Amino acid sequence: MSKYQFFRQEQDPASVTFLLMSSPSFLSEKAQLLEQGFEVVGDYIDAADDEEAIAKFRSGMIEPLSEYTKATEEGGLYYFLSGVAESIGKRLKGEKAPR
Structure with a gap:
């Protein structure tokens, strides 16, 4: 097993490298x-190869990243407006909105 360390620039999931x-x-x-503005993401990952390391990283980081995004002001506003738009769309189609 090898150890991999992952890095990300700001909160952009597309900027992840290892x-x-x-x-x-x-x-x-x-x-x-680090000089280019990347930050260490989490702890190191033990994996047999690059593909396994990436799979482990994705499985462990996608949900926390989306939760972090929701916690920011911009992310909260986005998810609020998305929810309102979805609710309006359902009402216009005659579906009941969840309570």
């Missing part, structure tokens, strides 16, 4: 990412 911690260039690459 480094293999056993690589001889790990520390210098990590320093470069």
Whole structure:
């Protein structure tokens, strides 16, 4: 098993990258990412290969990331307006809105 460390720039899920911690260039690459504004995401992940590490990262991070997004002012406003639009759409179609 190898150890992988994941990084993300701000809260953009598309900016996620990772480094293999056993690589001889790990520390210098990590320093470069941090200088570019990336932040370490969570703890390291043990995995047999890159694909497994990515799968473990996605399975453990998609929900917390969406919950974090909902907790921001912008995310809260987005989800509130989405909920209102969905409710209005259902009412216009004659469906009952959930209570």
